[in-house]
Amino acid sequence: MSESDESLRVSDAERDVTLRTLGDHAAVGRLTLDELEERSGRALVAKTRGELAALTTDLPAGGVEAGGSPAMSRDARPKRPVRWMVSIMSGSHRRGRFRAVGSINAVAIMGGDEIDLRDAEIEGGELTLNLFALMGGANIYVPDSVDLDVGGFSLMGGHEEVGRELSPRPGAPLIRIRVYNLMSGATIYRLPPQARGQSLKEARHLAKQAERGQLPAQDERPALG
DSSP states (O other): OOHHHHTSBOOHHHHHHHHHHHHHHHHTTSSOHHHHHHHHHHHHHOOBHHHHHTTSTTSOTTOBOTTSOBOOOTTOOOOOOOOEEEEESSEEEEOSSEEEEEEEEEEEESSEEEEEOTTEEEEEEEEEEEEEEESOEEEEEEETTSEEEEEEEEESOEEEEESOOOOOOTTOOEEEEEEEEESOEEEEEEEOGGGTTOOHHHHHHHHHHHHHTOOOOTTSOOOOO
16 A cells, blocks of 8 residues: 555545454454454544554455355364363453353352453354352453343342443444352453453453543553552
8 A cells, every 4th residue: 555545534434344354353363352342443433544454464365265264274273262161169260362152151159250351262253151150250351342241140149240331333242141140249341441451450440430430541551549
């Protein structure tokens, strides 16, 4: 792209093409959930072709074959997806980059789960997280720009959502969380952009600030109280 082309203003249709491209690459594991949402947010406010092009420069052109299947070499072996998390009188933690396909079942019996989906590679753009807890609980962390669907059943327990309730952007990944509690609880943290790269403690603090409408500017590092 020439320098003159980079300065040309973009249309909504061009933004949509970039959003679809980013979604395709996320669906085959090239972008994590947080990376997808960060780049998609920048695509939605991009003004020039150069700004849009910068969002896909590290992604291969034609990286998804016709029909939606990933263009992989014969020797490429995808990472095994996470299917189960079990904690019995202990705790389980899932953080960092991991592959998630279809659904994850998390079982906590007198224990707890910490499940951070920000760096998950969610194939196909949808994930169902089934949480089963007996005298235990779970903390779940998701970007607040995804499409979040929460349901389930609790007896002598419950679940809560902490953070802003935003309308998901068009084409955002869908995360279904199903909570089944007996004398247990689950907390779902909707994390604002300021939480990218932050620790879980800071991310929780920022979600609470977002809920109260007290978020710092994105270039400010939050101070914990």
